[in-house]
Amino acid sequence: MTAVYVETREIPISDLTRFPGNAKRGSVEDIRASIRRSGQYRSLVVRLCDDGALVVLAGNHTMDALAAEGYETARCEINTCDEQTARRINLADNRLAELGEYDNDDLAVLLSYMDGDYEGTGYTEDDVEKLITPPDLDGLDEPDEDVEKPSLADRFLIPPFDVLDSRSGWWRTRKKQWLSLGIRSEVGRGDGLAFSDLSMIDPNYYRKKSEVEQTLGRGLTHSEFEAEHYVPMETSLRSGTSVFDPVLCELAYRWFCPSGGTVVDPFAGGSVRGLVAGILGRPYLGNDLRPEQIESNREQRDEFVQRRLLAADPVWTIGDSADWVTVLEPESADMVLTCPPYYSLEQYSSNPADLSTMTHADFDAAYARIIAGAARALRNDRYAVIVVGDARDSKGALHDLRGATIRAAAAAGLTYASGAVLVTLAGSAAVMAGNVFTATRGLGRVHQDVLVFCKGSRSAAAQACGDVSTHLPEDIEGAFAEVDETADDAA
Known part of the structure; x- marks a missing residue:
């Protein structure tokens, strides 16, 4: 027969009987430590016998630990069963947990x-x-005191923590070194690019507006100032969020992509992700809606090919990524690395297929379709890394791109495996923070979200990636060595 549940209630420990012949020898001291910290978090399983005796089938050592800790009662789940079933339950409770294994x-x-x-x-x-x-x-019984274990930085370039600080000295130097190779990811992004809030991009926005108002002797609305008087920064794009960080790109490839693995990028944008992939020997397939952007990327690729800096040639195509992902060969890619538009924060074109021109609802729907297509192209036991940031609309409402990405990835069969915050330079936020906080209590955003997803098993995906290589190709390492690490940042 099977056990029949009766009820759950507190029973005096003095009324409980240990299971006769219980073969398990549990660690009462460890259970006591757990009870002290967390309390009794599960019930004892107790058999109500025909003669009214209450015999503990599962939780005998928990009962001992409760008594040792001064408890007078124990929460018990009471069942009725015959003696053979009672033995079976006791054996199963002691054994089944041992048969499992840990990830x-x-x-x-x-x-x-x-x-x-x-x-x-x-x-x-x-x-x-x-x-x-x-x-x-592992397994070194007596480690040699003179042999120093490699640090996290030695093994992974930087410690793999969930806060990535692009303001650190190492990061800033590494970024200068990458840019010194001639990566110009901002080229091709200037024509037709509009910002939903120029003050978020240009740190001198309010100073310029104030100077014009003083000259005119009257106040100006933002729309009037921007339409008739605003002079854009020549290098505003390099200081904005629209240029992908080459160091983050390098870390993503080294940490989450197998050596020689193919990368797909449905929101290719500038050249940086493709060029860094090519330098590190990862074939790259990227797509973007804007022909002028892809033309610029291809020109830079050709320059790098002539200089023999690429171990794999990146490929960029032009078109709507919602269509592009449907023609990708299923399970042909070893990684997805991408960075979508941050809603309408930056409007890249007037093309109705451009996500940055869409309403938030339409954006989320089209975005989910693209993520689903990229996920289909990803092999099993592989990673996808998507870099996002929330954005405000014209009325000041903050829209959750991070959440939209997690939902889209989950619907596409990807597991949200890990994530990090990329801490960025304050830039224009330092200029705006005081006024914005005073007016709305809004906090200046100085980070982006790096979301890591997995298709399949994380353990198998990590094994596919293998050991993290920290070495650069000789030609690249030589170019890096020429950079003056004490010079001011170029970007």
């Missing part, structure tokens, strides 16, 4: 949220250290 990646992530406080979990700092120790360093 060490998920376990490490879960333990990371403990912030070093493992009390009551059954884990110790030594357990965690063994869990995260790389295989080639």
Whole structure:
């Protein structure tokens, strides 16, 4: 027969009987530590016998730990069953958990949220250290004190934490080095590009407006100033968010793409993701709606080919990405790396197929279709990295592009695996922060969201990526070495 549930209630521990012949020898001290920290989080399983006796089928050591901690009662789930079923339940409870296994990646992530406080979990700092120790360093009974373990930076360029700081000295130098190769991702983006809020792009916007108002002797509306008096910055695009960071690009490829793996990018935009992919030996397929942008990207690619800087030639095509993703060969790509328009923050063209011209609802729908197509092109056990940022509409409402991306990826069969905040230079936010905060209590945005998704198994995807290479091709490394690390940032 099967067990029949009766009820759940508090029962005095003195009224409970241990299961006779219970073969499991649990760690009462560890259970006590868990109870001290978290309380009794699950019921004891108790059999109500024909003679009224209450026998603990599952949770005998928890009962002992509760008694040792001074509890007088225990929460119990009461069942009725025959003796043979009682034995079966006791055996199953002790054994079935042992038959399972752990996903060490998920376990490490879960333990990371403990912030070093493992009390009551059954884990110790030594357990965690063994869990995260790389295989080639594991099993050393007596590590040589003179042999220094490689640092996280040695192994991964920078520590793989969920805050990426582009303001750090290493990052700024690395960015200058990449740009010194001649990557001009902003070229091709100036013609026809409109900003929903010029003050968010030009840090001198309010100073220029004030100077014109003083000259005219009257105040100006933003629309009047922008239409009749505003002089754009010549290099505003280089200081805005519209240029993808080459260091972030490098890290994404090294961390989440197999060596030699093919990358697809449905929102190609400027040249940087394609050129960095080519330099690092990753074939790249990108698509963009604007012919002038793709023409500029191809010109830069040809320059890099002539200089023999590319280990793989990036390919850019022109068209609506909603159509482009439908012709990609299924499971042909090893990574998706892309950065969509941030709603209408930057309007790239007047083409109705351009997502930046759409309403937010239409944007989300078209965006989801494109993400679904890119996901179909991705092989199983591979990663997709999408860089996004929320944006305000003309009425000041903040729209959640991060959430829209996660929902679209989930609908496409991708698991939201990890994510990071990319901390960026304050730029124009430093100029605007005081006025905006005083007027609306709005906080200046100085970060972007780096969202990592996985198709299939994260462990298998990590194995496919292999060890993270931190080495550059010789020609590139030589060019990097020529950069003056003390010079002011160029971008």
